Amino acid sequence: xxLELTEExxxxxDTVRRFLAEKAPISGHVRQLLDDPSGIDDAVxxxxxxxxxxxxxxxxxxxxxxxxxxxxxxxxxxxxxxxHPGPWLSSAVAATRMLTRxxxxxxxxxxxxxxxxxxxxxTVGGLGDIRATAVQHDGARLxxxxxxxxxxxxxxxxxxxxxxxxxxxxxxxxxxxxGISVTPERGIDQTRKRFRVGLDDVAADLLATPSPRDIAxxxxxxxxxxxxxxxxxxxAVMQLAIEYAKVRRQFGQAxxxxxxxxxxxxxxxxTVELARSGVIHALWAxxxxxxxxxxxxxxxxxxxxxxxxxxxxxIQVFGGIGYTWEHDAHLYLKRLLSWSEFLGGPDRxxxxxxASVAHPEPTxxxx
Amino acid sequence: MDFSxxxxxxxxxxxxxxxxxxxxxxxxxxxxxxxxxxxxAFETLRTWNRAMADAGWAAVSWPxxxxxxxxxxxxxxxxxxxxxxxxxxxxxxxxxxxxxxxxIMQYGTESQKETLLPRMMRADDIxxxxxxxxxxxxxxxxxRTRAVRDGxxxxxxxxxxxxxxxxxxxxxxLYVRTDPDAPKHKGISCLIVDMKLPGIEVRPLVTLxxxxxxxxxxxxxxxxxxxxxxxxxxxxxxxxxxxLSHERAGAARLYAELQVRLEExxxxxxxxxxxxxxxxxxxxxxxxxxxxxxxxxCQRSISATLHGGDAFGSASLAKTVxxxxxxxxxxxxxxxxxxxxxWADYRLTSRSLTIAGGTTQINKNITAQRVLGLPRx
Numbered sequence: 001x002x003l004e005l006t007e008e009x010x011x012x013x014d015t016v017r018r019f020l021a022e023k024a025p026i027s028g029h030v031r032q033l034l035d036d037p038s039g040i041d042d043a044v045x046x047x048x049x050x051x052x053x054x055x056x057x058x059x060x061x062x063x064x065x066x067x068x069x070x071x072x073x074x075x076x077x078x079x080x081x082x083x084h085p086g087p088w089l090s091s092a093v094a095a096t097r098m099l100t101r102x103x104x105x106x107x108x109x110x111x112x113x114x115x116x117x118x119x120x121x122x123t124v125g126g127l128g129d130i131r132a133t134a135v136q137h138d139g140a141r142l143x144x145x146x147x148x149x150x151x152x153x154x155x156x157x158x159x160x161x162x163x164x165x166x167x168x169x170x171x172x173x174x175x176x177x178x179g180i181s182v183t184p185e186r187g188i189d190q191t192r193k194r195f196r197v198g199l200d201d202v203a204a205d206l207l208a209t210p211s212p213r214d215i216a217x218x219x220x221x222x223x224x225x226x227x228x229x230x231x232x233x234x235x236a237v238m239q240l241a242i243e244y245a246k247v248r249r250q251f252g253q254a255x256x257x258x259x260x261x262x263x264x265x266x267x268x269x270x271t272v273e274l275a276r277s278g279v280i281h282a283l284w285a286x287x288x289x290x291x292x293x294x295x296x297x298x299x300x301x302x303x304x305x306x307x308x309x310x311x312x313x314x315i316q317v318f319g320g321i322g323y324t325w326e327h328d329a330h331l332y333l334k335r336l337l338s339w340s341e342f343l344g345g346p347d348r349x350x351x352x353x354x355a356s357v358a359h360p361e362p363t364x365x366x367x
Numbered sequence: 368m369d370f371s372x373x374x375x376x377x378x379x380x381x382x383x384x385x386x387x388x389x390x391x392x393x394x395x396x397x398x399x400x401x402x403x404x405x406x407x408a409f410e411t412l413r414t415w416n417r418a419m420a421d422a423g424w425a426a427v428s429w430p431x432x433x434x435x436x437x438x439x440x441x442x443x444x445x446x447x448x449x450x451x452x453x454x455x456x457x458x459x460x461x462x463x464x465x466x467x468x469x470x471i472m473q474y475g476t477e478s479q480k481e482t483l484l485p486r487m488m489r490a491d492d493i494x495x496x497x498x499x500x501x502x503x504x505x506x507x508x509x510x511r512t513r514a515v516r517d518g519x520x521x522x523x524x525x526x527x528x529x530x531x532x533x534x535x536x537x538x539x540x541l542y543v544r545t546d547p548d549a550p551k552h553k554g555i556s557c558l559i560v561d562m563k564l565p566g567i568e569v570r571p572l573v574t575l576x577x578x579x580x581x582x583x584x585x586x587x588x589x590x591x592x593x594x595x596x597x598x599x600x601x602x603x604x605x606x607x608x609x610x611l612s613h614e615r616a617g618a619a620r621l622y623a624e625l626q627v628r629l630e631e632x633x634x635x636x637x638x639x640x641x642x643x644x645x646x647x648x649x650x651x652x653x654x655x656x657x658x659x660x661x662x663x664x665c666q667r668s669i670s671a672t673l674h675g676g677d678a679f680g681s682a683s684l685a686k687t688v689x690x691x692x693x694x695x696x697x698x699x700x701x702x703x704x705x706x707x708x709x710w711a712d713y714r715l716t717s718r719s720l721t722i723a724g725g726t727t728q729i730n731k732n733i734t735a736q737r738v739l740g741l742p743r744x
Contacts, residue, residue, distance in 0.1 A: 002369050003670035070368045257742040262735035277663035284368045299656045354648030357655045358633050
């Protein structure tokens with residue numbers, strides 16, 4: 001029983017935090033990329049790669065750092081706190097885990113090495129609800145249309161889950177292949193880039209034939225990493241609001257001296273610390289306790305609605321200034337709301353969780 | 368990052384489980400939440416306390432010299448989890464053992480320790496704590512009950528309220544004002560008072576559900592022997608804060624108790640054939656996720672204690688969260704099973720979760736100022 005970060009983990013956190021503050025700040029970087037479909041510039045991505053963050057989950061044999069979701073979560077939290085708009089979650093977590101959890105490692109050695117050294121950005125299409133995609137397999141060609149693919153404009157490699165024979169195939173396609181169309185889907189959060197990807201007889205390589213269990217495990221990884229990102233966003237906007245409450249004066253005193261404001265701040269803190277509890281447990285379970293991984297991912301997603309209230313409350317503490325475009329509070333609220341909306345709103349997950357409490361056996365699968 | 372417990376702690380868990388399964392009867396489980404007027408249940412629980420004491424399971428956090436096991440923090444955590452999940456009754460002297468005994472161990476004379484502690488552990492004597500007053504609730508240091516030295520005695524006059532077990536107590540750990548001219552925190556002393564002394568009047572307070580959990584105590588010229596002073600004269604405030612260093616895993620009771628309530632609720636839903644609609648399942652999920660997160664919050668707090676991490680104001684936070692979850696659980700239970708007597712009762716008594724032991728609002732003030740660094744008014 002030791003839930004403290006190690007010295008190395010603290011160093012990783014501080015390094016990423018410092019890098020983002022210096023090289024990818026909200027004012028000078030994030031806001032410039034709000035309307036940019038890729039959400040990244042080469043210098044920042046190479047910087048993240050040279051810190052080892054893109055290859056954190058890539059096994060050492062493929063040129064990565066070979067760490068666990070605990071370290072990935074530390075990076076994700078900082079990226080969320082910095083509202084980072086790049087494809088890190090897609091490439092360093094979703095694509096990497098899709099390749100390593102489905103046994104595609106050797107066939108995908110080149111992709112993994114590229115992810116690790118930053119020369120390849122990858123994303124996964126069809127993760128949320130594979131049956132809803134109309135992707136067909138025809139020889140080594142993909143057809144169909146996949147919605148809500150994150151970071152498809154930035155990615156050089158698209159990993160596509162497609163119906164294949166009697167099951168599912170994991171395919172890799174180069175993003176510039178003939179027959180691929182990428183259309184932005186504008187969601188609430190401009191720091192999250194999502195796309196509709198059309199596939200019209202696209203040449204692709206079969207990498208693996210993952211089981212539903214494999215895919216569910218990757219979905220859990222992605223949910224858990226996104227929960228860490230959202231935790232970072234919630235923590236950051238809470239801290240901004242608390243610091244503001246200490247310096248903003250009305251009626252001759254700091255507004256943070258009023259109990260009404262203090263209790264709003266504590267409400268945010270309570271929610272953030274509950275979320276942190278869930279996130280660290282899920283990050284640990286992702287690799288160390290497979291039986292706990294899915295329940296912990298489910299909880300993290302189910303808590304997303306409550307976590308988003310931190311953004312709402314922060315804006316309330318800021319008052320009018322928090323309602324402006326100029327202020328960063330809305331960017332944080334949107335980041336939290338897009339997490340809450342991702343793969344379906346919280347009620348669906350709360351209900352699933354409630355059902356798993358009411359009927360503890362047998363272990364329920366994802367619906 | 369590691370959530371698992373060391374093997375020796377799991378061994379401790381196994382020993383305790385074995386003992387509980389051999390000794391904890393259905394009758395005891397049924398008696399575990401006695402109403403204040405149920406004398407038979409009270410005596411049943413007294414017998415249980417003695418059985419636990421004889422087997423060395425009554426006060427695991429106490430040092431061995433006082434009948435405890437000198438349990439480590441993780442052992443205390445496991446002890447709390449297991450006894451709560453097994454639905455074992457709390458010790459009758461739960462307040463005494465957790466809050467009064469540590470002060471006696473630190474400040475008491477050898478004779479006080481030898482005579483008082485074993486009898487407290489076995490529930491031979493029942494203890495209460497005289498703290499709150501009508502004009503000193505959340506602002507405890509404003510207490511006004513006076514004690515004036517007169518030869519070999521303190522003469523006590525005043526009134527206490529919300530005194531748990533006051534109507535059954537043999538002893539009272541009483542906080543009194545001994546220096547009315549000092550700043551309010553520096554004029555308080557702590558006395559050990561025999562409740563049979565002349566001049567003490569006890570009036571049971573009837574709570575909102577008709578129960579008797581606590582009492583008002585009235586002191587009229589009560590002559591308390593001067594050797595009943597616990598700790599330094601006018602050093603009562605530091606005596607009151609001693610407790611914290613001992614029972615460090617008490618927070619485990621918060622989530623373990625809610626887990627038990629949730630299990631009971633789910634079982635009662637199933638028995639009544641209700642609770643399968645999406646709205647109820649959604650509310651159930653909402654409660655379940657927070658109970659799990661409260662559990663991890665408490666584990667983080669203990670990890671910080673063990674490994675020198677930042678405790679992030681977790682104690683105060685955990686209590687606030689616990690009260691909110693408990694009330695939501697009570698509301699859900701009543702909304703679905705309103706005619707069930709037990710859940711209707713819990714719907715009412717759950718109001719105390721955000722009041723007793725420091726209101727949620729006071730807790731939030733403390734967190735705002737001490738943890739978040741917001742300025743005092």
